[in-house]
Amino acid sequence: MKVIEVHNLTKTFGSFTAVDHVSFEVAEGEIFGFLGANGAGKTTVIRMLCGLLAPTSGKGSVVGYDVSKKAEDVKKNIGYMSQKFSLYEDLSPVENMELFGGIYGMNRKQINKKTEEIIKDLGLTKERRSLVGSLPLGIRQKVAFAVSTFHSPKVVFLDEPTAGVDPMSRRIFWEMIYRASDRGTTFFVTTHYMDEAEYCNRISIMVDGSIKVLDTPERLKNNFGAGTMDEVFQILAGKSKNQVQ
Amino acid sequence: MFHIVRDPLTLTIMIILPILLLLILGFAISTEIRNTPFVVFDQSRSAASSKFIAKMDGNAYFTLVNALSSESDLETAFHRGECKLALILPADFGDNVPYREAVDIQLVVDASDPNEGSTLVSYVQLIAAQYQKELIGRASAPDLIQIETKMLYNPQMKGMYQIVPGMIGLIMMLICAYMTSISIAKEKELGTMEILLVSPLRPALIILAKAVPYLFISLTDVALSLLVAYFILGIPIAGNIALIVLLSLVYTLSALALGLLISTVAETQQEAMVLSGIGLMLPSMLLSNLIFPVESMPIPLQAFSYIVPARWYIDGLRDIMIKGLGFKAIVLDFFILLSMCFLLFFVSIKKFKNRL
Numbered sequence: 001m002k003v004i005e006v007h008n009l010t011k012t013f014g015s016f017t018a019v020d021h022v023s024f025e026v027a028e029g030e031i032f033g034f035l036g037a038n039g040a041g042k043t044t045v046i047r048m049l050c051g052l053l054a055p056t057s058g059k060g061s062v063v064g065y066d067v068s069k070k071a072e073d074v075k076k077n078i079g080y081m082s083q084k085f086s087l088y089e090d091l092s093p094v095e096n097m098e099l100f101g102g103i104y105g106m107n108r109k110q111i112n113k114k115t116e117e118i119i120k121d122l123g124l125t126k127e128r129r130s131l132v133g134s135l136p137l138g139i140r141q142k143v144a145f146a147v148s149t150f151h152s153p154k155v156v157f158l159d160e161p162t163a164g165v166d167p168m169s170r171r172i173f174w175e176m177i178y179r180a181s182d183r184g185t186t187f188f189v190t191t192h193y194m195d196e197a198e199y200c201n202r203i204s205i206m207v208d209g210s211i212k213v214l215d216t217p218e219r220l221k222n223n224f225g226a227g228t229m230d231e232v233f234q235i236l237a238g239k240s241k242n243q244v245q
Numbered sequence: 246m247f248h249i250v251r252d253p254l255t256l257t258i259m260i261i262l263p264i265l266l267l268l269i270l271g272f273a274i275s276t277e278i279r280n281t282p283f284v285v286f287d288q289s290r291s292a293a294s295s296k297f298i299a300k301m302d303g304n305a306y307f308t309l310v311n312a313l314s315s316e317s318d319l320e321t322a323f324h325r326g327e328c329k330l331a332l333i334l335p336a337d338f339g340d341n342v343p344y345r346e347a348v349d350i351q352l353v354v355d356a357s358d359p360n361e362g363s364t365l366v367s368y369v370q371l372i373a374a375q376y377q378k379e380l381i382g383r384a385s386a387p388d389l390i391q392i393e394t395k396m397l398y399n400p401q402m403k404g405m406y407q408i409v410p411g412m413i414g415l416i417m418m419l420i421c422a423y424m425t426s427i428s429i430a431k432e433k434e435l436g437t438m439e440i441l442l443v444s445p446l447r448p449a450l451i452i453l454a455k456a457v458p459y460l461f462i463s464l465t466d467v468a469l470s471l472l473v474a475y476f477i478l479g480i481p482i483a484g485n486i487a488l489i490v491l492l493s494l495v496y497t498l499s500a501l502a503l504g505l506l507i508s509t510v511a512e513t514q515q516e517a518m519v520l521s522g523i524g525l526m527l528p529s530m531l532l533s534n535l536i537f538p539v540e541s542m543p544i545p546l547q548a549f550s551y552i553v554p555a556r557w558y559i560d561g562l563r564d565i566m567i568k569g570l571g572f573k574a575i576v577l578d579f580f581i582l583l584s585m586c587f588l589l590f591f592v593s594i595k596k597f598k599n600r601l
Contacts, residue, residue, distance in 0.1 A: 050443045072445055080443040084436030103444045147440075157443075 008058035033200030081148035089133030104151035138169030291339020356396035411535035425504030483569030502589030529555035
């Protein structure tokens with residue numbers, strides 16, 4: 001089953017085309033890496049898929065709902081986490097989970113059950129009642145991940161979820177993604193770390209608003225005769241019109 | 246050193262604000278009172294009394310708005326807020342004054358602002374003296390026209406009567422608008438707004454949810470301010486408490502809506518602070534009749550004062566609290582605040598949506 005289907009999705013701001021006829025599909029349970037240099041149009045695609053921004057033309061559907069017509073239904077079925085780890089810093093991890101559980105319409109019982117599950121699963125027992133503002137970045141990122149997946153969304157959008165986090169925490173973070181993916185959650189991840197890109201099932205690389213390549217990391221490396229994903233990325237991003245030579 | 250030109254906001258504040266403040270404070274704001282509306286009850290209807298009334302009206306300080314036909318109309322005129330001063334000329338004015346016999350005239354003055362009240366009295370005394378000089382060539386005592394003054398609403402001429410309702414208006418604006426705008430700008434800065442926006446919550450609900458706690462705290466503040474005013478400062482609350490609460494509710498709501506509107510524009514807490522500081526505090530302080538009478542300001546500033554919520558609230562609060570007037574007196578204030586409230590909420594929700 002295809003969880004995300006995008007066909008000729010386009011977004012223009014005035015005369016600037018941020019996203020130019022982008023098409024791709026993401027299967028259920030897949031970890032889809034969405035790469036591209038800064039300004040390539042990644043965030044614009046994510047915002048359209050999350051129902052935050054209306055596409056200029058083309059079609060996009062998430063969990064079967066059209067993003068421009070059924071934004072409300074899309075929002076109910078997705079999770080979202082950005083590099084800011086947007087949590088209420090003056091609330092504890094548990095309170096943050098309770099708040100967002102409530103926002104997504106879960107009842108008290110479901111919230112309590114899920115909270116205990118997640119706390120145990122992510123090893124947050126010690127920090128459950130401390131204020132988020134006082135926690136180290138790595139822990140905060142765990143909590144943000146827990147909040148974004150709290151309402152058991154079918155798809156989770158992770159927008160540079162590991163920016164500024166140390167390698168150890170990044171590893172732990174990817175382990176969390178894998179575990180959730182095994183349970184059938186689909187992940188749509190953007191990142192600038194090419195080692196992380198290798199962890200994805202499939203990768204697309206965006207240059208100047210359109211997707212240049214889309215395949216598994218292995219095949220991409222073979223096609224470009226490159227040893228690492230980093231090399232593949234350098235070759236493609238180097239072709240950008242916006243690139244300073 | 247020219248790096249500062251890259252920061253237009255700071256530059257604008259530093260260059261434009263002093264000029265603007267100087268112009269407003271220097272030009273427009275004076276404690277001089279002009280065009281005070283007054284009514285007259287002329288019992289003598291003589292050439293001499295008409296001349297005296299014409300002299301009052303012809304003066305820049307006063308404008309005649311109504312000639313009353315009975316003493317009972319007097320109360321209505323004050324209650325409607327039609328006039329700040331009433332002149333009662335006795336029946337023997339026309340018989341005595343031309344023959345240089347002294348008369349007693351009665352002056353009723355709205356003294357809810359005691360400074361303004363006593364200034365008005367001294368203006369009338371001056372006009373009476375000029376009138377006497379023109380008539381008999383002598384302005385000095387003994388006075389031909391003896392003025393008997395009745396200070397309405399505030400017989401002890403306490404300055405606090407005027408200031409306290411005004412301060413409550415100012416403080417409420419500060420607390421409600423300032424704090425609300427900062428709280429939403431903070432969510433934008435920290436990124437929590439982003440996850441609220443990707444959630445299925447409707448924008449209007451997010452805005453209302455942010456406003457509700459502030460509304461409760463603000464209303465508590467109003468109650469506390471009134472308690473302090475009554476028990477510690479000794480200001481009598483002449484009017485109906487329920488009416489004060491009602492008026493405060495719409496005012497607080499409009500202040501909250503203003504805060505929300507600012508927060509839809511401001512991206513950071515700092516921006517919200519500057520915008521609400523300059524954009525709200527200054528007009529609320531200067532154009533609300535709090536300290537300086539708006540009537541004596543240039544027309545453009547007077548026009549601008551009509552869109553300042555504090556002006557209407559302070560006016561209404563004084564009417565109820567100090568003058569003890571009923572709903573009729575604040576009908577205009579109330580409905581203007583109510584429509585501001587709806588308009589501001591509508592615009593901020595609209596603007597908030599557009600930002601998605």
